[in-house]
Amino acid sequence: MIHKLIEHISSxxxxxxxxxxxxxxxxxxxAYEKGELxxxxxxxxxxxxxxxxGCVRLYYLVDGEEKTTFFYTENQFITSMRSFTKKEPxxxxxxxxxNCCLALVPYHIEQDLLAKFPKxxxxxxxxxxxxxxxxxxxLSSYIISSPEKRxxxxxxxxxxxxxxxxxxxxxxxxxxxxxxxxxxRKRITQNAS
Numbered sequence: 001m002i003h004k005l006i007e008h009i010s011s012x013x014x015x016x017x018x019x020x021x022x023x024x025x026x027x028x029x030x031a032y033e034k035g036e037l038x039x040x041x042x043x044x045x046x047x048x049x050x051x052x053x054g055c056v057r058l059y060y061l062v063d064g065e066e067k068t069t070f071f072y073t074e075n076q077f078i079t080s081m082r083s084f085t086k087k088e089p090x091x092x093x094x095x096x097x098x099n100c101c102l103a104l105v106p107y108h109i110e111q112d113l114l115a116k117f118p119k120x121x122x123x124x125x126x127x128x129x130x131x132x133x134x135x136x137x138x139l140s141s142y143i144i145s146s147p148e149k150r151x152x153x154x155x156x157x158x159x160x161x162x163x164x165x166x167x168x169x170x171x172x173x174x175x176x177x178x179x180x181x182x183x184x185r186k187r188i189t190q191n192a193s
Contacts, residue, residue, distance in 0.1 A: 001029045001052050001053075001101055001103070002023070002024050002027060002029060002103065004052050004075070005023070005027065005050050005052065005103045006020055006023065006024070008050070008075050009023075009120075009123055012122075012123050012126050012127075013119050013120070013122055013123045014119070015117075015119070019117045019119070019120075022113070022116065022117070023113065026109050026112075026113065027050075027103050027104065027105060027109070028103070028104045029052065029101065029102070029103055029104075030101075030102055030104055031099070031100070031101050032054070032096045032099070032100045032101075032102060033096065033099055034096055034097065034098050034099050035095065035096060036095070036096045036100075037093060037094065037095050037096075038056065038078070038094040038095070038096065038102075039080055039083070039090050039092075039093060039094040040090070040093055041060075041061060041089075041090055041091060041092060041093055042089045042090065043083075043089065043090055044083055044087055044088065044089055044090070045079070045080040045083040045084040045090055046084070046106060046107050047084075047104050047105060047106045047107070048077060048078065048079035048080075048084055048105045048107075048110065049077065049078040049079070049102040049103065049104060049105065050075075050076075050077050050078075050102065050103040050105065051072050051073060051074055051075065051076050051077075051078055051100065051102055052074065052100075052101040052102060052103055053074060053099075053100060053101040054073075054074075054096060054097070054098040054099055054100025054101060054102070055071055055072065055073050055096070055097040055098045055100070055161070055164050055165065056071070056072045056078050056094055056095065056096055056097060056100060056102075057070065057071050057072070057094070057095055057097050057165070057169060057173075058070040058071075058072070058078075058080075058092055058093070058094055059092060059093050059095065059169075059172070060091065060092045060093070061093065066169075066172055067172055068169050068172040068173040069092075069138070069173070070135075070138070071097070071158070071161055071165060071173065073158075073160070073161070073164075077127055077131070078094060078102070080092065080094065084107060085107075097164065097165055097166075097169065098164060141153060142175060147174050147175055147176045147180065147181075147184060148184050148187070148188070150174040150175065151170075151174050151181070151184050151185070151188070152188065154170070154173075154174065155188075167181060167182075
């Protein structure tokens with residue numbers, strides 16, 4: 001499975017054989033079960049992940065209610081950025097929505113790889129720029145779009161999530177209760193026919 005990570009990195013930068021061998025020897029692959037927590041609120045993250053297979057969600061617990069803010073699917077890095085880089089306690093959770101296969105990148109290994117292979121710095125910058133763009137789009141969607149428009153956007157841009165993620169998590173992600181999402185879906189279906 002490590003070849004998927006190597007292929008992903010190679011789609012952005014050229015890796016020589018030494019880099020491929022070192023990455024392959026240092027990065028561990030691990031399977032996680034559906035419902036397993038990768039990170040709990042209050043814990044400090046010492047590892048980031050590359051999603052080889054499965055779906056992971058980031059959520060906050062607010063007054064006993066889960067508020068989902070992001071889903072990570074294949075070929076995405078999963079990082080609790082502030083906790084991972086600044087060693088601060090996390091204010092959110094990372095949970096496997098499905099059985100997952102993840103590449104683990106501990107902080108010290110990431111730092112060693114970046115020092116040994118400066119080209120990886122370019123790759124890290126590209127990934128961070130993409131993630132920042134994703135987060136900006138998500139934030140602006142909550143500010144300027146209705147829940148129905150957010151759901152339509154989800155249908156257009158991430159249609160596989162609709163089959164992979166439970167309804168209550170999708171509802172939380174677009175900022176409504178499950179009953180409201182059911183009404184939105186019914187309205188969209190009626191308008192389409």
